[in-house]
Amino acid sequence: MINSDMQVFTAKHLAEVLTIPDKYLRRLMTDMSKKGFIKSIQGREGGYVFAKNASKIYLSDVVDAVEGIERYNGCIMGHETCSDENPCSLHNTYAPIRDHLISFLLNTTIAELKDINISKF
Amino acid sequence: MINSDMQVFTAKHLAEVLTIPDKYLRRLMTDMSKKGFIKSIQGREGGYVFAKNASKIYLSDVVDAVEGIERYNGCIMGHETCSDENPCSLHNTYAPIRDHLISFLLNTTIAELKDINISKF
DNA sequence: CATATGTACTACATTAAGGTGGTATAATAA
DNA sequence: TTATTATACCACCTTAATGTAGTACATATG
Structure with a gap:
């Protein structure tokens, strides 16, 4: 029904x-x-x-379901202990980029992919 | 010699x-x-x-040799004509992230990967 | 009940990436 | 010249991702 x-x-x-x-x-x-x-x-x-509604489904939801969002959260150098308080040598240059990417995924919905050029993927 | x-x-x-x-x-x-x-x-x-010297070899050089840096430059929606002047619907939110990523690759050298945790990759 | 849907399970094919191993050849220091 | 190095092919294996196909079954409308 x-x-x-x-x-x-x-x-x-x-x-x-x-x-x-x-x-x-x-x-x-x-x-x-x-x-x-x-x-x-x-x-x-x-x-x-x-x-x-597609405007309520976020890219982060899809990424998480398909490959796990964790992969996007880790240290670029692979260090478990890397953090703002205990940064690896690239943390300060890379972490802001990573965080912007994550917030992009968290704030973009699949409704916004409406105009995507499928043939390019 | x-x-x-x-x-x-x-x-x-x-x-x-x-x-x-x-x-x-x-x-x-x-x-x-x-x-x-x-x-x-x-x-x-x-x-x-x-x-x-490894401090003169940039990540962008390696990326370009291995998979081509072009993949990092394109529009996230796959539109050929997307630009600041003719932006796709996600250009203004995504392009800055992409540009930061590219400048990260352009400015980071493989010498800086010295402390990487290989086992995580 | 008949029909048109989705689901489950199985088996196999295709492709690309990554990896193993052999044999022969080219280059160079000692 | 000999030993030690890299190079060039070649053939094959493994794994994971992706795609194809078949058969049987569950569900719901009319």
């Missing part, structure tokens, strides 16, 4: 539009569904729909 | 210290030599030596 005003897309439709195999797309979508980004609707007239 | 004051390392020695196979290391070193980061000295008493 659909109680959302968001559009429902079937695997068949998406596979055609994206020109990737139906079965493969389904597997990816099922994974995204388990990760909570989309909801799946089984049965006739079913399909996939965003679990919440 | 060696006319440098920098230390010469043989493949055999490096392979032992780094515990990777001699043959494999040689292949990587020959590649680095062709890319100009090190010089190889053939014959008895030969080996490898930095082509210039």
Whole structure:
């Protein structure tokens, strides 16, 4: 039962539009569904729909689900103990860049990727 | 003939210290030599030596030789025409981060990686 | 019940990166 | 000339990521 005003897309439709195999797309979508980004609707007239509005899903959520956000937080030199108080030799030059990147991920939503040029990736 | 004051390392020695196979290391070193980061000295008493002091080799040089620095310069949305004058929807938030990252690569040398924790990479 | 959806599980193919190993050759110091 | 070094090919292996395919099953609408 659909109680959302968001559009429902079937695997068949998406596979055609994206020109990737139906079965493969389904597997990816099922994974995204388990990760909570989309909801799946089984049965006739079913399909996939965003679990919440795309403007509420942050890039950091996706990065975290796919590869873990931790990779972005560590010391560039690989030191466990590196911090503002106990900086490695590159901490002061690199940490601000890293922090800006993280805040970019935390503040940008997938809705903002609407105009992306997919063919470049 | 060696006319440098920098230390010469043989493949055999490096392979032992780094515990990777001699043959494999040689292949990587020959590649680095062709890319100009090190010089190889053939014959008895030969080996490898930095082509210039490590404090003159920038991360950007290495990135460029290995994967091409262009990948770091493009628009995050993949638009060819994106620029300060004709910005994509994320240009103003992302471009400054990208530019800081590039200047980090341009201004950091491999000499500064001396204390890196190799086991983390 | 019939039909159109998604799910689960399995098996295998493809590609790229990373790595191993052999043999022959070129260069150079001693 | 001999020993020690690097170079050039070549063939193959391993691993991980990505993609393809088949079959059976669960779910929901009408």
